[in-house]
Amino acid sequence: MDDQNKNLLLATVLSGVVLLVWFVLFPPEQPVEDPNAPAAVEQTAQTPAIADSDLPTADSAAATATAANVSSTADAPRITVKTDRISGSISLLGGRVDDLQLLDYHETADEGSPDVQILSRVSSPNAYYALFGWTPVEGVDAANVPGPDTLWSAPANAVLTQSSPVTLTWDNGAGQIFRREMAIDDDFMFTITQSVENTSANAISLRPYGIIRRHGEPETRKFFILHEGLVRMSDGTLQELNYKDLTKLPVDDREGTQAERQEVATDGWIGFTDHYWQTILVPDAGTAFRSTAKYFEGRDIYQAEAVQPAITVASGETASAGTRLFSGAKEWATLKHYEEDEGVKGFVDSIDWGWFFFLTKPIFWMLHNLHALIGNMGWSIIALTIVIKAIVFPLAYKSYSSMAKMRELQPEMEKLKEAAGDDRMKMQQGMMELYKKNKVNPASGCLPMLIQIPIFFSLYKVIFVTMELRHAAWFGWIQDLSAPDPSSILNLFGLLPFAAPGPESFLAIISLGILPILLGISMWLQQRLNPAPTDPAQAMIFAWMPWVFMFMLGNFASGLVLYWITNNTITFIQQYLIMRSHGYKPDVFGNIKKSIKRKKAA
Secondary structure (H helix, E strand, O other): OOHHHHHHHHHHHHHHHHHHHHHHHOOOOOOOOOOOOOOOOOOOOOOOOOOOOOOOOOOOOOOOOOOOOHHHHHHOOEEEEEOOOEEEEEEOEOOEEEEEEEEEEEOOOOOOOOEEEEEEOOOOOOOEEEEEEEEEEEOOOHHHOOOOOOEOEOOOOOEEOOOOOEEEEEEOOOOEEEEEEEEEOOOOEEEEEEEEEEOOOOOEEEEEEEEEEEEOOOOOOOOOOOOOEEEEEEOOEEEEEEHHHHHOOOEEOOOOEEEEEEEEOOOEEEEEEOOOEEEEEEEOOOOOEEEEEEEEHHHOEEEEEEEOOOEEEOOOOEEEEEEEEEEEEOOHHHHHHHHHHOOOOOHHHHOOOOOOHHHHHHHHHHHHHHHHHHOOHHHHHHHHHHHHHHHOHHHHHHHHHHHHHHHHOHHHHHHHHHHHOOOHHHHHHHHHHHHHHOOOOHHHHHHHHHHHHHHHHHHHHHHHHOHHHOOOOOOOOOOOOOOOOOOOHHHOOOOOOOOOOOOOOHHHHHOOOHHHHHHHHHHHHHHOOOOOOOOHHHHHHHHHHHHHHHHHOOOOOHHHHHHHHHHHHHHHHHHHHHHHHOOOOOOHHHHHHHHHHHHHHO
């Protein structure tokens, strides 16, 4: 095999390895199933027990009651929930918050797509709901405290709105009257105030609790850059456990359930987070509580609990405890409002900012404010790129100046090579003296790339995880900047009468849209600012790289590809002008011609 074929094989193998590693780390977007789609078989199992030493041992509110089955749960009376942003209902059986839709968000970007269903009933596939109640400590038994299957009473035709809270009532017939006031604000936060009036002759002691329960593991992206699963804050410490982590929790000897408990002294919250949505229990600020992550292996149930300290209620007195429930979209501005104005400490960190949080947070802040000013997320990404390039321009100027000086030294370097012959040590020493004499730092050319890498990953994180880019349009065919470019070269960008292959198709990797192609061209033009390396193998690898990256980024979010195109364009202009200012005129068209001739000769 001659040297040229060896170099070609080497370049091909290296490109293949780069592609393979890239797609392992950054797999293409997967289609998201509609959670509202009907299931072939509905759930028929009984509602499982809570089973905690601090909680009722069964879902039944009374010791003699039978656990509610799917039919009775479905038939229980309900209270309508209706606000400007949420619709749904609450079951009077247990006072379950188990039916919520988000009116501002749809399952897909298609017109007429159904609203996002965030919480769902026990009778639905992958049931997901919140429960509240009391567990007895002293002076009252499990039969006389409300639990998940207590049938509450409510005012006739009650509707829960922003301006009209609803109070549920249950009299246990043994001297205690339990009430549960449920209120909701203008966004996604419920306030649940549980109270007990003790009309008996003796004092009682009991603990208030809140539970969020998921039946089965939900559909997740299974992408290392995104956390989906349990998330909690405990006195300033954030913890994230994915669903696999929850199945590996240690077994609690007290109840035989896999669980992990943390005692929270003053401030915290616990719940489940999805890609764009989350449901979180938030005990009142300053309240101590036990934060518990739990998994029921036999029934495949994931559970988050917030159990508050015991409350003693003397005869003739009333006591209450409050817990808030957030169930909605992870909007940065909304979470920030709850954190800064309503005392939910660290709530913005329920968004998965990642390892580069010190970059992702300011980058998102800048993008958010640019969007507020411009009103279009696509143009805001372009403006953000310009701002970032302006910030790192001093380093870029130093780098490109150094590169221009090195080109000026090229004739002297060639003389050194001839003089040194095969003596590499002599060659290296001569080059270092030459660099030192002319105050050139050959490593400075790497600075923009080294800075660009964390910025790239941070922006990728921002575009992938933040709510604000979901279904955000730019113009024309780009109607969702969080999704890949929907156009395809395979149908000539819509000119041919058939649809482009979806992301699940094996043809997706070659189904390049307009933006990925423009990305490849922008990288190729940027390379043409410099003459091709004299070494054939290096020249071959450099020639492949723009097109390798074009395919690698082809199925990435359009917003990220748009950023990369803008970045390449600005870099090209900066490098060209800086080189011209140092007396070096890049022969772009000449390099293109040489590249074409070299390929023909090969």
